[in-house]
Amino acid sequence: MSHRGRWLAGACASTVAVGLLVTGGALATPPQESSGGDPGTEVAVGAYLHYGSPGVERMQELSSWLGGTEVRAGHTYLPGDTWSNIEGAPDSLRSWARWRKARADRLFVLNVPMLERNEAGFPDDRVAELIRSGARGEYDHHFQRLAERLVALGVPDTVLVLGWEMNGFNYTHRCRPDPENWKKYWRRIVAAMRSVDGQRFRFDFAPNRGGDAIAWTRCYPGDDVVDVVGMDTYDQPPGHTFDEQVTQPYGLQQQVDFAKAHGKRISYPEWGLFRNGDNPEYMQRMLAWIAEHKPLYHSITDYCPHGVWQCSQNPNSAQVFREFLSSNEGHGSAFRLRP
Template identity: 30%
Template sequence: MSGRAARGEHGPGVHPSQGHRRPLTRARGRAWLAGAGVLALAATIVGCGPRAVGTDQLGAGATPVGAGAVSESPRPATPSASPGAGVTSAPGPAVGDPPAALPGRGVPPAAAPQVTRSSTASAAPAPRPTATPGAPGAPGAGRVPGGLSGISAGSLSEVRAWEQFRGSPVDVIVTFSDRSGWAGITQPWLGTSAERFAGFTGIWVISQPFFPTDGGDIASCAAGAYDERWRQFGDWLVRQGRGASIVRPAWEFNGAWFPWSVSKDRTNWVPCFRQVVTSIRATAPQVRIDWTFNAHNTDAFEYYPGDEYVDIVGVDTYDQWPANKDEATFTAQCEQPTGLCAGIAFARKHGKQFSVPEWGLVGTSDTGASKVGQAGGDNPVYISMMHKTMYDNADILAYEAYFNDDLPNNVHSSLINPTTHPKGAALYAQLW
């Protein structure tokens, strides 16, 4: 989710956020110094929740990827994507987004390994930092959960403020191209100045549509009509010295709020994705492709483009649908067929890393979920459980980025500038 047009990230094509997150089961400043209550809560929570998957639960041929950085293991040669080629395994019947009567139409529960701790895990996580009840936690007193860690940002100033807030460096930024026309897609706004990350030493993650808002469709994309545009984008990455960047084509495709939603054209969606990836790689062979779905909707895994077209399995997830006020609720949502835990299990099964490109708290006013009591608000439990889930699966975590946003009609997830959620901000700064 993103509503950053005001900061130049993707022009007028702002997310419609109020219908953005839906349940699977029913219709669905420096305020970070921790008070004693938050710290006591941290001490109680840290150490529980979803656990790591062991190597004995990996799919055939899959191996864990080392923690701490995006994998640079050799990629199998990408086969030529035939324009108009259909999905190799037929998706289910076309249904609305999401059908309240069909919870979890993502992947049969038995098809994905559960995210649980195993004594045969390839590498045990390092000892977890713990909170001391009654003692203030300094920013950065904890550690990032693994992989690259950062923020969704539109300027270097935002990144520096986030680093100061949490006391640890940002080494990945999630960004969104200006999707109002092809010019903003093939030559994004990044790198035009220091403030726009020209000298940023970390990794760029660029979220890209299939086509601009001024015209295009999934069928034309599948037929190869936009291939040259995507080759131009790949060439731009290389010329910027960013050929190994991460690209998220058609992120959150399983929701209904974007023109590239799979619900718009179920037959041609996968062929389109393959065309885009093949074309970008033609000129930027080191680019990393993140196939990102939304955790709060159905219709994800049956539209997997194939291992040869995906490097990272991404999951965007927020504290809503339902509010995750305790460990049991968080775990139940995480283990839903398109929940974060299901995404991690799917990544393991396919020998991939996973990412959490967008995650955050959700305000209890001016949000779609809040109107029906499904927003978590200032919820340290969610912060702690997200850290634990990522920490326990750090061996395959490519990157994670908090979505710090307070624009109207969006998720209101902001931890700083402004501090919308002081308790959540305090625990985040302590753990990261």
């Protein structure tokens, strides 16, 4: 999905990066205070709308809509326009950090572009040049500054969705123009950020579902520099039905199998409705898939046309989402999935 669309999302709908704890078909255990949002197989659930401070403010509204379910994960994006923003300049990070630190069991998820002018539409040869520069270490200092800023803000355990949707055609940080140097570049970024004292970051490798511009397995940089295998997946082709989205090459099942083979948790940083409109069957099937496979977290894109909370064009899907994730008799973090 276009970051520009996320940047302007506030004009479309209302929610934001948020999350809750769920377990599939059973009551969740109470959160462990030192867990950083990852007690056992509990799942932090989110709904993205706004990258900035308004997102933090809207979390309680989503919680109320879900009948009092307590939000536990926040998800936002750094803009990819300039290096200074990739270094964490947006003041809204302070709001997110305050929210994260208010409870020990919360999870903060931050999408991080790998290159500035990330939506500039550069041709592949220019992208390849930039990737090679990154692989040589020319941009290490930008990511070290980001790491220092996150540690200073008190969020050293942030989950970093680095270079998301790298297997696609759109972003400057895409992998296809030079997969080998792209992997080297990822490794350099991780090394630069892990060099900062006090950090406990987790790095989330999150391609688009499907083959897209390149098989995402060709971009995987190595088990030592990846902590979570994510996937952005919307109700759209390739995969006209949910079963096809599961079984297609490089689809949902391959993600689960790949992560298991590499000893990693999975995640869904972006998912939601799209080409097929209001589709309650998709919503039910995706939530059931999440309940079965227990990702570290998932975050529905909650602005039109993808969303369910205040996107009025998807009322049937919204009802399914709300029934699945509503609080169990108002008990906050302990609630049931209702398949």
